[in-house]
Amino acid sequence: xxxxxxxxxxxxxxxxxxxxxxxxxxxxxxxxxxxxxxxxxxxxxxxxxxxxxxxxxxxxxxxxxxxxxxxxxxxxxxxxxxxxxxxxxxxxxxxxxxxxxxxxxxxxxxxxxxxxxxxxxxxxxxxxxxxxxxxxxxxxxxxxxxxxxx
Amino acid sequence: xxxxxxxxxxxxxxxxxxxxxxxxxxxxxxxxxxxxxxxxxxxxxxxxxxxxxxxxxxxxxxxxxxxxxxxxxxxxxxxxxxxxxxxxxxxxxxxxxxxxxxxxxxxxxxxxxxxxxxxxxxxxxxxxxxxxxxxxxxxxxxxxxxxxxxxxxxxxxxxxxxxxxxxxxxxxxxxxxxxxxxxxxxxxxxxxxxxxxxxxxxxxxxxxxxxxxxxxxxxxxxxxxxxxxxxxxxxxxxxxxxxxxxxxxxxxxxxxxxxxxxxxxxxxxxxxxxxxxxxxxxxxxxxxxxxxxxxxxxxxxxxxxxxxxxxxxxxxxxxxxxxxxxxxxxxxxxxxxxxxxxxxxxxxxxxxxxxxxxxxxxxxxxxxxxxxxxxxxxxxxxxxxxxxxxxxxxxxxxxxxxxxxxxxxxxxxxxxxxxxxxxxxxxxxxxxxxxxxxxxxxx
Numbered sequence: 001x002x003x004x005x006x007x008x009x010x011x012x013x014x015x016x017x018x019x020x021x022x023x024x025x026x027x028x029x030x031x032x033x034x035x036x037x038x039x040x041x042x043x044x045x046x047x048x049x050x051x052x053x054x055x056x057x058x059x060x061x062x063x064x065x066x067x068x069x070x071x072x073x074x075x076x077x078x079x080x081x082x083x084x085x086x087x088x089x090x091x092x093x094x095x096x097x098x099x100x101x102x103x104x105x106x107x108x109x110x111x112x113x114x115x116x117x118x119x120x121x122x123x124x125x126x127x128x129x130x131x132x133x134x135x136x137x138x139x140x141x142x143x144x145x146x147x148x149x150x
Numbered sequence: 151x152x153x154x155x156x157x158x159x160x161x162x163x164x165x166x167x168x169x170x171x172x173x174x175x176x177x178x179x180x181x182x183x184x185x186x187x188x189x190x191x192x193x194x195x196x197x198x199x200x201x202x203x204x205x206x207x208x209x210x211x212x213x214x215x216x217x218x219x220x221x222x223x224x225x226x227x228x229x230x231x232x233x234x235x236x237x238x239x240x241x242x243x244x245x246x247x248x249x250x251x252x253x254x255x256x257x258x259x260x261x262x263x264x265x266x267x268x269x270x271x272x273x274x275x276x277x278x279x280x281x282x283x284x285x286x287x288x289x290x291x292x293x294x295x296x297x298x299x300x301x302x303x304x305x306x307x308x309x310x311x312x313x314x315x316x317x318x319x320x321x322x323x324x325x326x327x328x329x330x331x332x333x334x335x336x337x338x339x340x341x342x343x344x345x346x347x348x349x350x351x352x353x354x355x356x357x358x359x360x361x362x363x364x365x366x367x368x369x370x371x372x373x374x375x376x377x378x379x380x381x382x383x384x385x386x387x388x389x390x391x392x393x394x395x396x397x398x399x400x401x402x403x404x405x406x407x408x409x410x411x412x413x414x415x416x417x418x419x420x421x422x423x424x425x426x427x428x429x430x431x432x433x434x435x436x437x438x439x440x441x442x443x444x445x446x447x448x449x450x451x452x453x454x455x456x457x458x459x460x461x462x463x464x465x466x467x468x469x470x471x472x473x474x475x476x477x478x479x480x481x482x483x484x485x486x487x488x489x490x491x492x493x494x495x496x497x498x499x500x501x502x503x504x505x506x507x508x509x510x511x512x513x514x515x516x517x518x519x520x521x522x523x524x525x526x527x528x529x530x531x532x533x534x535x536x537x538x539x540x541x542x543x544x545x546x547x548x549x550x551x552x553x554x555x556x557x558x559x560x561x562x563x564x565x566x567x568x569x570x571x572x573x574x575x576x577x578x579x580x581x582x583x584x585x586x587x588x589x590x591x592x593x
Binding site: 044046069070071077102104130 | 353355358466468469472510511515518519523525526528530
């Protein structure tokens with residue numbers, strides 16, 4: 001899977017799909033709603049650092065760019081099982097989308113529309129989302145502790 | 151489908167030399183293969199046949215059918231080494247014969263006595279040449295003897311084995327507490343489709359089958375792993391990582407997740423409890439829900455990794471039931487004496503048969519994520535302390551109450567892969583049909 005570029009524990013994936021004619025407004029609404037809801041179920045995956053969708057080319061194409069922990073295969077499958085309706089709500093507006101309930105077809109669709117990541121830098125390549133959240137939690141607790149003994 | 155256990159077995163690895171004859175023989179042995187119906191009669195002998203993808207190809211299975219099987223099964227276990235963590239001492243280039251070469255079929259002969267098994271194996275092997283098959287190798291496996299000579303279900307490291315099996319709907323067996331999925335009312339069995347092709351799985355749907363359905367329906371996939379156990383290295387590691395005899399027992403139990411008797415740390419965290427271990431209604435009745443921090447049973451302990459139950463906080467807990475395996479393990483080689491003063495260099499370990507409907511989603515996921523990665527449970531770089539691919543720099547974390555966590559460092563591998571393959575276990579009807587569809591007309 002050469003379309004996935006990995007540095008340390010973090011990988012990048014970028015995919016471009018065609019938006020079905022007439023669906024741009026509905027897709028925009030879905031993505032704006034997702035942003036307003038802080039990603040909705042994305043946080044429940046626990047392995048996504050950042051994900052970005054960009055509608056471009058006069059609203060005819062959708063760019064999906066993400067940074068995530070672990071193997072794309074293992075986690076995409078779990079996400080597809082837990083939140084198929086969320087995946088449908090986005091790529092259901094794109095051409096050729098097979099639906100999220102048939103995992104091999106979904107994988108082939110996303111990876112098949114992925115493009116090479118040519119350059120990549122990550123400031124914390126060996127820290128997972130879990131590591132970072134845990135470190136932030138400890139920092140908060142440590143500050144509280146220092147406040148209490150100070 | 152139902153797990154069963156016999157004290158002795160032969161694992162025969164075969165190759166096909168004459169497709170038409172081999173098909174006829176496979177069709178003919180269908181009548182001898184063990185089914186759930188036979189098991190109810192408590193047989194003294196069991197017989198099972200499974201084929202690798204190369205084997206299906208060698209008997210002339212038509213191309214459209216071959217290419218409809220999942221990619222990982224087509225590739226075979228050796229080609230999946232990167233995913234499985236089979237590197238270094240475990241790399242396929244170092245595997246034992248016959249796994250260093252193509253293997254077409256697996257025949258498992260299981261029996262209550264060595265005499266019954268040997269007689270059945272002798273008959274089988276003398277039958278092969280006239281039937282277009284050659285023997286590539288046989289592995290002799292049997293339960294290890296207790297000090298009094300009686301065979302006991304204990305593996306080479308000295309731990310009781312085979313306590314947890316997933317309960318499966320329709321298996322005809324009662325759901326023992328702990329055997330299925332934690333449920334509002336206690337425990338429920340897993341859907342048959344997690345282990346049998348062509349049945350609804352835990353999503354409620356029937357996944358696409360390899361074609362034709364007459365070949366794949368009621369079949370399953372069997373993963374064979376030949377795992378060498380470095381018993382001396384395990385004992386040596388415990389000696390220099392602990393303070394005294396009691397600490398050896400505690401640290402080893404923390405690594406395993408169960409005491410030597412099989413009593414789970416989740417239920418008895420301070421000391422072994424053989425009475426608890428011997429009670430099938432109690433010895434598995436826990437979920438880790440009251441031990442999310444792992445102060446009783448470490449989150450990274452071997453048995454907790456292989457079946458995290460309800461003990462995974464965060465998102466990874468939601469899909470535990472989609473990564474279950476039916477396990478059958480039997481030791482090979484002789485036991486390293488308890489008073490051994492040095493490593494004897496002998497070959498010893500376990501032959502594991504892991505049954506599942508989806509090798510990538512079940513076996514490979516467990517091997518890659520739960521055994522060889524720590525991030526699914528917030529454990530960083532910790533791997534499974536017993537069977538993970540450690541290289542001498544492994545770590546294992548033991549959370550404690552009222553004291554900082556204890557961390558073991560410098561873990562080597564206590565297990566090395568010595569071979570293995572992915573096999574397809576056809577249903578009885580499919581096996582019979584091999585005889586009706588000779589390769590010449592099928593392809």
